[in-house]
Amino acid sequence: MRARLSKEFTFEAAHTLPTLPEDHKCRQMHGHTFRLKITVEGEVDESIGxxxxxxxxxxxxxxHLDRLDHAYLNDIEGLESPTIERLAAWFWRKLEGDLPGLAEIEIYETPISSCVFRGEF
Structure with missing residues (x-):
């Protein structure tokens, strides 16, 4: 039997999006309560269920949460222009070796705006 399981996390961080036009509000420093959902998939070990x-x-x-929580994301290597798409890919690269069966990362930067990443670079 195969199954997917997910776990959610949050962290607070600030960022700017320096590649946006000068007049775009997200080019200015601002912060979010980011919510991540990490999903893994695999065979259920019948001995433990x-x-x-x-x-x-x-x-x-x-x-990774310790590193990002209450940080300025642009100062972190690989996140110099930290859109949620790039943040999802950054987490994927950090987690794929430790979480066999990593299937999906979903990141919310607001309660209604998210990005789903499935490891396709």
């Missing part, structure tokens, strides 16, 4: 422990996702995310 799950794909794997949600704590494994939390452990893989911890150093």
């Amino acid at each position: 799950w794909v794997y422990d949600h704590k494994r996702i939390s452990d893989a995310m911890k150093p």
Whole structure:
């Protein structure tokens, strides 16, 4: 049996989007409460009944959340122009080695605006 499981996280951060036109409001420094949903997929281990422990996702995310929480994202290598699309790809690269079966990362920068990334570069 195959299953998908997801775990959500939040962090607070500021950023600017320097490649936007001068008069675009998002070119100015602003912040968000980012919400991430990490989804993995795999075979259910019948001996315990799950794909794997949600704590494994939390452990893989911890150093990245510690680095990003209350940070200025533009100062982080690889996030010099941190759109949510680029942020999703950044997380994918950081997590794919630690989370076999990583299937999807969804990032919300507002409660109604999100990006879904499935590892296609």
